[in-house]
Amino acid sequence: MNILGIDHLEFYVGDARQTAYFLCTAFGFRICGQGGPQTGLVDQRSLLLQHGDIRVVLTSGLVPDHPATQYVGRHGDGVAIVAFQTDDAAALYAEVVARGATALMPPAEYADADTRVVTASVSGFGDVTHRLVERHGARWEFMPGAIEMTLPEQNFDGDLLKVIDHLAVCVPGGDLSATSRFYQDVFGFAEIFEEYIEVGGQGMDSKVVQSPSRQVTFTLIEPDLSRRPGQIDDFLSWHAGAGVQHVAFRTDDIVTAVRTFSERGVGFLSTPGAYFDALEQRLSSVDLPIADLRELGVLVDTDHYGQLYQIFTQSMHVRRTLFLELIERHGALTFGTSNIKSLYEAKERELGASADQAAARDHAGLATA
Secondary structure: OOEEEEEEEEEEOOOHHHHHHHHHHHHOOEEEEEEOHHHOOOOEEEEEEEEOOEEEEEEEEOOOOOHHHHHHHHHOOEEEEEEEEEOOHHHHHHHHHHOOOOEEEEEEEEEOOOEEEEEEEEEOOOOOEEEEEEEEEOOOOOOOOOOEEOOOOOOOOOOOEEEEEEEEEEOOOOOHHHHHHHHHHHHOOEEEEEEEEEEOOEEEEEEEEEOOOOOOEEEEEEEOOOOOOOHHHHHHHHHOOOEEEEEEEEEOOHHHHHHHHHHOOOOEOOOOHHHHHOHHHHOOOOOOOHHHHHHHOOEEEEEOOEEEEEEEEOOOOOOOOOEEEEEEEEEOOOOOHHHHHHHHHHHHHHHHHHHHHHHHHHHHHHHHO
16 A cells, blocks of 8 residues: 555635635635536536645535535535545555445546546545545646646746645544544554643644655544533534644745735734743744744744744634644654644634624624614
């Protein structure tokens, strides 16, 4: 079983064009291809976006019974398909189904004169599925015959985002161990880390599973049901079940990336000044200028292998579910464990501010009624 990495993510969204406009305008993605009834993708519209080596498909259903329409109705916009790149999709499909995955779509081939792509689909967590993708020939071609490429192959050296670093997945309380075991038993992942985190009366358990290639990493999180409800409970309620809480994009220059995206309108979670006041005491040295980190709110953590820098966006959706992370690694292999408390506090401020703004709007509406 050879899972080489994440080939692409497919988001099911209410309006693919509107979501593409945001991702292109704010984060510098480019529309590289499109598909729909004219390319054989019946009852849907899809746009293929790329930034660095990150490929994202945005799909909107055109009819009520399309899977994308039903997904959005239940969960809101979100990651519906995590595609694994492999060197033999048919063999991987047969193996993971034999190990316990539910077969969803048998191997199918998309080909033209220069490219052959084989795909198959199996179950993952919640309503998220896994597409197994085998590619031969011109890598720029995405799915010949189904996605029409609209932008010629280019080398974009100036891209600020490079690859998908990891996905954070929220699961209902009591499902964490079973979900971790599923990825170990079915996909051959290894459980590389586990931790219990307590913040302000809230508690959560987490486990990190990773493919043998180390190119696919899931941080799995469940709420501690014995503690007071918190942000993980909110996500599960607003999302109506398990799902991808955030997608982490790796960058080689987080300071420039945050400045650039902020200027384009991206909102990032704030970090209190006291965090940076204590930073030099907590860490003997920091690779990036602390003044820049303080200005932008970028968090810092270390492990035995080096440092990492990370920051989280505000949620992009009205349900306050999915958000994004930017991460720059200076050798570190972990995920910012000591920053979890800061993230939780920042999210509490964001949610509190949203509630205050909503109350102010309601008050203003009553005053003018």
